[in-house]
Amino acid sequence: MDLKTKALIKSLWVFHAATSPCNNCDIEVLDLLTPRHDVERFGIILVGSVRHADVLLVTGVPNYKTAERIKKLYEQAPKPCFVVAIGNCACGRIMFQDSYNSPCPVDEIIPVHLYVPGCPPKPEAMIAGVVKLLEKLSGK
Amino acid sequence: MKLLFNYLIFPGFLFSACAGLLAGWVDRKVTARLQWRVGPPWYQNFADVVKLFAKETILPEGAKATFLMSPYLGLLSASLVAMILGLSLQSATGFGGDLIVVLYLLVVPAIALIVGAASSGNPLASVGASREMKLVLGYELPFILAIICIIIKSGGSIALSSILNAQHIAGSYIASWSGVLAFIACILCMQAKLCLVPFDMSEAEQEIMGGALIEYSGLPLAIFKLTKAVLLYTVPLFLVVLFLGKDTSPIFLILKYIGILVVIILIKNTNPRLRIDQALRFFWGPVTVLALIAVVLALLGL
Numbered sequence: 001m002d003l004k005t006k007a008l009i010k011s012l013w014v015f016h017a018a019t020s021p022c023n024n025c026d027i028e029v030l031d032l033l034t035p036r037h038d039v040e041r042f043g044i045i046l047v048g049s050v051r052h053a054d055v056l057l058v059t060g061v062p063n064y065k066t067a068e069r070i071k072k073l074y075e076q077a078p079k080p081c082f083v084v085a086i087g088n089c090a091c092g093r094i095m096f097q098d099s100y101n102s103p104c105p106v107d108e109i110i111p112v113h114l115y116v117p118g119c120p121p122k123p124e125a126m127i128a129g130v131v132k133l134l135e136k137l138s139g140k
Numbered sequence: 141m142k143l144l145f146n147y148l149i150f151p152g153f154l155f156s157a158c159a160g161l162l163a164g165w166v167d168r169k170v171t172a173r174l175q176w177r178v179g180p181p182w183y184q185n186f187a188d189v190v191k192l193f194a195k196e197t198i199l200p201e202g203a204k205a206t207f208l209m210s211p212y213l214g215l216l217s218a219s220l221v222a223m224i225l226g227l228s229l230q231s232a233t234g235f236g237g238d239l240i241v242v243l244y245l246l247v248v249p250a251i252a253l254i255v256g257a258a259s260s261g262n263p264l265a266s267v268g269a270s271r272e273m274k275l276v277l278g279y280e281l282p283f284i285l286a287i288i289c290i291i292i293k294s295g296g297s298i299a300l301s302s303i304l305n306a307q308h309i310a311g312s313y314i315a316s317w318s319g320v321l322a323f324i325a326c327i328l329c330m331q332a333k334l335c336l337v338p339f340d341m342s343e344a345e346q347e348i349m350g351g352a353l354i355e356y357s358g359l360p361l362a363i364f365k366l367t368k369a370v371l372l373y374t375v376p377l378f379l380v381v382l383f384l385g386k387d388t389s390p391i392f393l394i395l396k397y398i399g400i401l402v403v404i405i406l407i408k409n410t411n412p413r414l415r416i417d418q419a420l421r422f423f424w425g426p427v428t429v430l431a432l433i434a435v436v437l438a439l440l441g442l
Contacts, residue, residue, distance in 0.1 A: 006187075038177040047350065048354070052357060078358055
């Protein structure tokens, strides 16, 4: 593993992109930053600008408006940028798949590197998912 | 050759950047412990910077050439300050008027941030740039007044080495009424100079999404982070030279530096972010009055 990857897996900066979720997943995502779970000990922080991001955290079912936005956001992020789909909606849009305003799931718009299912997924599940992503990155 | 070594390695860029990144880790760790979290490991800031070096650099549409040049401008001048301060502490070498040069060079990183943000073409970045500009206008007045107080106390000398010499003989300037008042004013100005809470409105993450730095990615962002780290080392050291210069053996220097760092972290963790108008009123009101009283007391010889 070279220095580049080593530094990357120690410092993932996360940009939270909400594509019309019900905010349940978002609350669970914010749980990760609280003292109980504290992901800053792994170097993970939330950043305000997508230009600083290493990870795009997508929640919710994209509708016609947010589908364009999430594509733009992914193009604006500096590469390497990883996409994490949080929750059943972002993973496969469960009960919204026949909905009139939902064109496609997230992974048909942008490449998704990690799926964390659950409605909402527990913070522990998200940490387990991130650990899997890091293992994949470090080539284990 | 020696000068180049001094600039790039020992008191200059490399040493000050490493010290500043470590100090930044202390800040993050203490903040985390105050919030009952564990906090990042010691190499966190190094990992951040190395990662940013390897990331893609995105040039936003409509950005000017100054967008990529201004981060280097800030880093170069901040490392120059680190070198001048380090040399004056290490071997008492310097030149007449290096205090004034340091004062000017310490403003350059803020100007670099303003220029970079203004040339990125992002509306939120321009909001950040305008806030940073107002903040510079705000804190420079009391900062310079406090330093005039020091100049008066050292008998009109504007060379760092002679200020240090005067303190070696007569004791640190903080051990007098005017020194204490000027030191308090300087601490508050330093908080704004380092862009830390409560004066970080130019980079408010929750509000204007990184503000001045919003369009920066990859290498230029890493350079800005390094500039910040160098400043976190340099500005407290500058205060040590001006106010606490009695004993400058390495161990005492480190202890004094850590003392000032603790004050910075305490202010950072006990205050919410101010609005820009509140900050401006604060600096031109109470802090300027404090610095003025210090100047008057220094003129009276207290």
